[in-house]
Amino acid sequence: MTQLILASSSPRRRDLLEQVNISYETRKQHVDESKMTCRSPRAYVQALAELKARSVPFSVDNEVIISADTVVSFEEQVLGKPKSRKEAFDMLSMLSGNIHKVYTGVTIRSAEQETSFVEKTTVEFWPLTKDEINEYLDSEEPYDKAGAYGIQSSGAIFVKEIKGDYYNVVGLPLSRVVRSLRSYGIFPNLSQPEHKVTGN
Numbered sequence: 001m002t003q004l005i006l007a008s009s010s011p012r013r014r015d016l017l018e019q020v021n022i023s024y025e026t027r028k029q030h031v032d033e034s035k036m037t038c039r040s041p042r043a044y045v046q047a048l049a050e051l052k053a054r055s056v057p058f059s060v061d062n063e064v065i066i067s068a069d070t071v072v073s074f075e076e077q078v079l080g081k082p083k084s085r086k087e088a089f090d091m092l093s094m095l096s097g098n099i100h101k102v103y104t105g106v107t108i109r110s111a112e113q114e115t116s117f118v119e120k121t122t123v124e125f126w127p128l129t130k131d132e133i134n135e136y137l138d139s140e141e142p143y144d145k146a147g148a149y150g151i152q153s154s155g156a157i158f159v160k161e162i163k164g165d166y167y168n169v170v171g172l173p174l175s176r177v178v179r180s181l182r183s184y185g186i187f188p189n190l191s192q193p194e195h196k197v198t199g200n
């Protein structure tokens, strides 16, 4: 049987695979993202997703590895995870009252084939006050997320409008991923929507 390996330590990506009852195991990827040179957001996320997928070796036959990378892009700038409170403040101030794009690159690979694609979602933020940003930065939520916000948590209140796949913002463009996984022999279990799959 084909086994899916999620090359990621992102809890969001695990949750999304579980949401559609896809069985998986996790295997940590070892890519140093700080060494990536700056390029267009689309090229950046695709290159990182490819590196992450290729950094994980196959351990038995019939494994399929999936990896992803998400960034926020605003006016030529690529925003990853903030390294400090100041950086997070600057990111949210930049996004306040403006429209930005979220790009997620995905790579799926088996011993026989490799597929990569990039999905874009456009997000508009309400204007944010300094107090609102500072209150949000007192929580732990922004610091492990690209662009310093989590649309799936309290960051939802910043969002005025979204165009594209919501799940792409959370870290995995779920419907496109599921469609691509079909050609690798991996399918969601749609008949048990309430069933929780436990990953390792």
Ligand SMILES: Cc1cn([C@H]2C[C@H](O)[C@@H](COP(=O)(O)OP(=O)(O)OP(=O)(O)O)O2)c(=O)[nH]c1=O
Residues within 6 Å of the ligand: 007, 008, 009, 010, 011, 012, 013, 029, 068, 069, 070, 071, 072, 081, 102, 144, 145, 146, 147, 149, 150, 151, 152, 155, 169, 170, 171
């Ligand atoms: C914009 C946004 C990002 N994010 C998250 C998704 C990603 O986990 C993270 C971007 O960092 P990534 O480097 O894409 O992923 P990661 O370091 O969390 O995990 P790994 O590289 O091991 O797969 O930001 C949200 O959860 N919500 C959001 O609204």
